[in-house]
Amino acid sequence: GESVGLHLPTLSVQEGDNSIINCAYSNSASDYFIWYKQESGKGPQFIIDIRSNMDKRQGQRVTVLLNKTVKHLSLQIAATQPGDSAVYFCAENIGPGGSYIPTFGRGTSLIVHP
């Protein structure tokens, strides 16, 4: 998995498998987390978010889990499809007084083989 500031890892899966992408964040005061998908040549696309008062949030085929104790965030993609191939990165909201200055991780490259 990735950690904010580390090199870009790669996850290869077969179509139909479930994928889990991990992210470690550094600031225990972060209260808002977002997962983005970035396809080649495109801007980041919002996938799902979670606030620090939650442990889990589900969307369509995606689930985000937040473990504040170990400052860990994960994105689970069910029944991964070739169209899911992209770089996925997490972002955490750091800022005084609730201001929104996101810090992004470097990303994990997901490769889905048909």
Place this chain on the structure above:
Amino acid sequence: EPEVTQTPSHQVTQMGQEVILRCVPISNHLYFYWYRQILGQKVEFLVSFYNNEISEKSEIFDDQFSVERPDGSNFTLKIRSTKLEDSAMYFCAGGSGSTDTQYFGPGTRLTVL
């Protein structure tokens, strides 16, 4: 479905020249942002803009950078005197609230020679 647009898609400039990157956010958005992504690296926050003024800015956003929303439609990022290290993808984003989902544009690739 409305989307954020950015122009140009690719800008090549000489070091020391001024560049203006343009963005047209989604019309009902109130919060606007610029980010950059140096090739192979993380997306980095530059600046946020609300109610016609800068809300937050990062250390990257120094005096060489400025933003404007001159006509209620376009949102621009100006770099006064470009440096080689300004070469990057620049993304514009917008949202309805300060902590709501942000919608990103496709980016402008800036190449400084």
